[in-house]
Amino acid sequence: MLISYSIKNNYKFAGQAFGISAVILGGIGSIYSKAFMSGFIELSNIKSLLIEYHWWIYIILLAIGNIGLAPVQQVGFQKGKAIVVSPLTMIGMLIISIIGGVVIFEEWNLLSFQIIFLKIIAIMILTVGIIILSFSKSILIL
DSSP: OHHHHHHHTTSTTHHHHHHHHHHHHHHHHHHHHHHHHHHHHHOSOTHHHHHOHHHHHHHHHHHHHHHHHHHHHHHHHHHSOHHHHHHHHHHHHHHHHHHHHHHTSOTTTTSOHHHHHHHHHHHHHHHHHHHHHHHOSSOOOO
């Protein structure tokens, strides 16, 4: 929908539209990659993989997300500005992967409050760093 809106309006806001679309596709790919691999770990008989239909849904969504990410991001680089698409994709993929792991796979359940707090601070520092790098016009060497 975002991509069609951008194309219809002569690639107006192409960087944002293609960046957000790439984030959505990459998020789908990363979450279903985690789900697929966790299913492999718990699977005792690999032959049952081909019999059950939900594994095929995982494979299709995994392929759509991971294969669709690169072309959408590349078109965003060509039609929009890379300085918009790249940070948007990095921040979005980071946040979607973390939220997907926390909510769906309960990755932080056994951690203490202090560790969770430190992880949230680290995520915020990474996000702020990516935002600062994307808006700076020169690279500072310290």
